[in-house]
Amino acid sequence: MMAPKFPHKPPTPPLLDRIFDYVAYHAQKKPAQDALVMDNVRYNYQELSHKIDDIARGLLAHGIKKGDRVATLSPPHPDFFLTFLAAASVGAIWIGLNPRYKINEYRYLLEDSGISFIFTFSRFGNREFLPELEQLKREFPAIKEIVILDEINVQGETSYLSKFIQHGKGVNNTALRMARESVDKMDPAAIIYTSGTTGAPKGTMISHRGLCVVFRNQISYWGTTPLRMLNFLPINHIGSLGDAACFSLIAGGTQFMMEKFDPEKSMQIMQDEKITLWAGVPTTFQMCLALNNFSEFDLSHIQLIAFGGASPSRELVDKLLFLQVPFSNTYGQTETTSTVTYVAPTFDLEEVTGTIGKSVPEYEVRIMDKSGQEADIGETGEIQVRGTFVMLGYWNRPEATAEAFTPEGWLHTGDSGQKLPNGNFKYIGRIKEMFKSGGYNIYPLEIEAIIEKHPDIEAAVVVSVADELYGETGVAFVQAVNGRVINIDHLSRHCSDLLANYKIPKRFIVLDELPVLPIGKFDRKLLKKQAKNLIPH
Structure with missing residues (x-):
């Protein structure tokens, strides 16, 4: 058996002001190295720089100004990151649109954010997006243009990427430079939508500084030499934009994108492309390990296994010990621009499965009890975070932003934790009620609001139950309108x-009447207990 090995950390680049500054930095340092790869599409750092300039000129030619919202509807594909970097480089605020969303979800985001420009693929799987987007363009006149990223013959109010880029050729170097010089390190680079207590998604504004600080620091924990990693996460998730894409860019690594997660294909890429950092949510590791031919893949180039989104079980980690590489575990959320605590690469299985590690030295992380005092060691309280890297606030929601922070600037994470005697958290x-399923944040109030739109439903409560594969899944308790009979198949449709689809409860349970507490609120604790007893383990 080979001896355990620790990853070879790459040198940490300087802290630059804007996330797009790292494109020029690495284009000068390593122009011929691959930066973005998917199947036969490969961009080295020099090509990446040129392509981003082309798209940025196109945006300026179409009247995009600092502060305008530019969206991309795409799976994890190199074009998503190209359009993000181009938009951010001219001061626009980028928004990722998940191709799994339904049209009403796009409608909400358009109305809330005021998106004025959309890049899109014409289709994903069997779904055609152009008819839906053209309908939305008619509903929202603020949308200046829809640009198709894949070159196909279509009719309608859309243009090809090549035509769009050609239109930008008239923008000179001075105009591009002036637009970029106007971008400040504390300007928002992206809005990432995440639901809150109202159930309606809120736009979390992420700054250039936040992206640069957090994912530069990540090199100290997740850096490998060379850095070669997969990105299969949805682009509207901080894990895709930040932990994979921005991290790989800042570190000068190579990012291999997959339009959707496929266990066998991911293993094939890891073997063929000599992936050095195997990162993902525990569910994706379980799905890979479940492959009948898993043992046939050569994973000898892996230097580090990193978990995010949820802590791994001891059983899962035990199954990965044969690789003889260290493990890392993390904690963070969208509002903190992702990770704020790390289990540094270790072979200590108790630490990686039972803790979320220590905070990054320059970050402020504390545990506060219900009385507003800092909790004692080992005492449970709310995890709070402070620093220039945390979100700027919620888009167009000053009251929600004010509620999210203490008067001293500490962010309420809404998560509970403990600080242990050894300094780990x-x-x-x-x-509150939010839970995670397969790495996705699931917000019951949002789902309940949709269920209650059904004419036969009087009320609904969604709770989570443990699931071996996904970590947690949703169970919906529903109460019928008087005199109505609930058809579960109709409700599911x-x-x-x-x-x-990842938001849809895995089971619906009909009750004559939902239990309520004396104050009139639904008794979620009782329903969660009932769900646990009803679902077989």
């Missing part, structure tokens, strides 16, 4: 029409 759970 332990994650306890969500203070109703949800499927209005929600991304």
Whole structure:
């Protein structure tokens, strides 16, 4: 058996002001190295720089100004990151649109954010996007243009990427430079939507400084030499934009994108492309390990296994010990621009499965009890974070932003945890009802609002139950309108029409009457207990 090995850390680049500054930095340092790869599409750093300039000129030629919102509807594909970097480089605020969303979800985001420009693929899987987007363009006159990223013959109010880039040829170097010089390090680079207590998604504004600080620091924990990693996460998720794409860019690594996660294909890429950092949510590791031919893949180039989104089980880690590489575990959220605590690469299995590690030295992380005092060692309280890297606030929601921070600038994460005697933090759970399924944040109130749109539903409560594969899954308790009979198949189709599939409860349970507390609120604790007893383990 080979001896355990620790990853070879790459040199840490300087802290630059804007996320797009790292494109020029690495284009000068390593122009011929691959930066973005997917199947037969490969961009080295020099090509990446040129392509981003072309798209940025196109945006300026179409009247995009600093502060305008530019969206990309795409799976994890190199074009998503190209359009993000180009938009951010001219001061626009980028928004990722998940191709799994339904049209009503796009409608909400358009109305809330005021998106004025959309890049899109014409189709994903069997779904055609152009008819839906052209309908939305008619509903939202603020949308200046829809640009198709894949070159196909279509009719309608859309243009090809090549035509769009050609239109930008008239923008000179001075205009491009002036637009970029106007971008400040504390300007928002992206809006990432995440639901809150109202159930309606809120736009989390992420700054250039936040992206640069957080994912530069990540090199100290996740850096490998060379850095070669997969990105299969949805582009509207901080994990895709930040932990994979921005991290790989800042580190000068190579990012291999997959339009959707496929266990066998990911293993094939890891073997063929000599992936050095195997990162993902625990569910994706379980799915890979479950392959009948898993043992046939050569994974000898892996230097580090890193978990995000949820802590791994001891059983999962035990199955990966044969690789003889260290493990890392993390904690963070969208509002903190992702990771704020790390288990540094280790072979200590208790630490990687039972803690979320220590905070990055320059970050401020504390545990506060219900009385507003800092909790004692080992005492459970709310995890709070402070620093210039945290979100700028929620888009167009000053009251929600004010509620998210203490007067001293500490961010309320809404998560509970403990600080242990050895300095590590332990994650306890969500203070409110949000849960994670397969790495996705699931917000019950959002789902309940959709269920209650069904004419036969009087009320709904969604709770989570443990699931071996996904970590947690949703169970919906529903109460019928008087005199109505609930058809579960119809209700499931109703949800499927209005929600991304990962949000749909895995089981619906009909009750004559939902239990309530004396103050009139639904008794979620009782329903969660009932769900646990009803679902076989």
